[in-house]
Amino acid sequence: MMSSFPLVSFLITLMLAAAVCTHGENRVNDTDGNPLRTTAQYLILPLSPRSNGGGLLPVPVKLQPLCPLGISQSSVKALPGLPVSFSYPYAIMDTYVNEMEAINIEFKSDAWPGCEEFSKYWEVDESSSASEEPAILVGGKKHERNSWFKIERKEPFYGGIAYKLTTLTGTIGTVPGPWENAPQLVLTNDTAKTFLVKFHKVHGDTTATTSTSRQEKLGLRMFPF
Template structure:
């Protein structure tokens, strides 16, 4: 009996550790609104995951005095699904299926682009504003453009976006929750929500999203979603 005691304590420790692992740390295929896994070679509209009025996410200026870089804004027009994006994994170009809690690069897909900078999303920490906006002009090799998708609430296809702000070492170290920040929204021009970096990753502060696959065979994407500024 004495020999079984250490083993019992060890087994109990493993069980407690397994229970303590949050679903937030699980790596599983992220899903679109049809329940299909997100894929790197597929285009998606990013749309609000809650009952917010309006349409999907589009690029638009965050500053009336400057056009570029473009911020990420939810269009107020409910018939606008957004501007398509695609996702890529910066650490592995061979992964077709995209997973939660994994670094991803998000890039708008549009044949028309008014800014000299890239269509890749990033967290802009260079602005003099007191808010760190999510903007375009990022790079697939810098961590301010590395976003993560994490489950939000109980709906199978609703997620929140996370990022680790610049200034932390160890590019892929997400072990500490204190360095993971959620993407929320602040009110911009005409009341349109603009994506910003939050101070934490609490569900109450983030902007929940869903990913709707672009079906080019049945909808006129260029008419509905690819106009540069369908925001207002």
């Protein structure tokens, strides 16, 4: 009787190959059409150039206390904001960023407005004072579930794909913030507030923190704090 081991081995290999192919199809792409990598840094930019603001910056969500910082779009459309990196909460071999997989988002810049005692990881505000649409803050912890985000393909546009950022409990949207009404990132279930984005690669592949650029310094000075 012929052993079934070769057949089982073949089937396992086939399933693994299919999983790899499917995985590749779900990779998130940047504005050049290349897959996002955990070893690179990116600007998260609003999909529409007509949106009320530029790239993303760490800013206070209220006057007192100033810390922890929230995340808002630059009030100047021409400013691209600060770069971020993407990573997985737990060590895995994949260096590509895949749709609908839990990831951490972290600002990567030496230009910083204060609150250095907090990390630069994003998180959802889960404090007792959080509103019904809690702010997205800076100061998260890599392994905490409120610091886990996902990237979801939303719709194609001329020259690329629109994405939205989600969490385990909702979608990232924007509301008018405290500084010149610049759009502030919040967790929402209101689809009209969804923040559609694209990802622009900067500085090439690196695992180091980026140097402080003139644009980053200028961007932080645009907010009155």
